[in-house]
Amino acid sequence: MNKLKKSVTVRFLSIDASNSFFDNFSANYAVNSESTSCSRIITNRTVKHLIKILPYSNDSFIISVVKERNTWQTKASRDGEISGLALNQGIIGDPYYFSVIPKDKIILGFTTGPVGSLKSVATFVLDQFNSNRDEKLKLSFISKVKKINEFNELPNYSSLHFKINSEYLIDVPNDAPQLIKDLGGASYIENNIELSLNLDCSDKLESRINKNSLIDIVNYLSKSDVCKVLKVKGSDNSGNKITLNFGYEYVNYKTELKLRNKFIDQDTSLKVLSSAKEYFYKLTS
Incomplete structure (x- = not known):
């Protein structure tokens, strides 16, 4: 089977929140990890999000997300038959992969969906680990040059x-x-x-x-x-x-993947996030 090439860009955001958010993040992460599947579906403004907690690794809390595509999905066969997709309590959407590093107050992540939604999805995900819902988290892309x-x-x-x-x-x-x-x-x-x-x-x-x-x-x-x-x-x-x-003035990590499937699997996403994290610390050290 021929491998597919996929370009990926990981972006880095700083997290503006109170000290209590970062102090409690590990405990809130552990609570969300207690379910057997470590995942749940949450609806935000009629759009479903599947949030999955992955194992903690090297100061990083890994989270994967699938944001529902809010469009009508159909399946078409060679004989011209058009039908809907049968789902069993699941969703069809775009994947997002995040790594949260509370000690440095940053989150890095990437998506194969609309890039413009990465920041809003990251904010929504972090809100799920916020004990004080009255506190509004603010994310900002990390700049290379302060122009x-x-x-x-x-x-x-x-x-x-x-x-x-x-x-x-x-x-x-x-x-x-x-x-x-x-x-x-x-x-x-x-x-x-x-x-x-x-x-x-x-x-x-x-x-x-x-x-x-x-x-x-x-x-x-x-x-x-x-x-x-x-x-x-x-x-x-x-x-x-x-x-x-201001074009491309923000820190990002680019790589090209060779995939057997049309989506990026969990193991591959972990490798990408790990490489991006290493790149970031070399760049900022």
């Missing part, structure tokens, strides 16, 4: 240019900027094509984006780390022209 402060302090913006694969516009979250929602809902945009947008920024009524919407778009896209190119042009208080590039 975002320079961007936020720039007084004048003139244009925004970014390139993004249409794959990342699938399953756009509700808190995304309106422009991103519009692109995600556009029926004329095909799957798996690269979009290149050049947008002028102005406070004029006819302008597609103004200063506030540009800031929202850049903050959203830079945190998701999905743009090869994400450039902002503007000027400082002295009128000097400035160009800032």
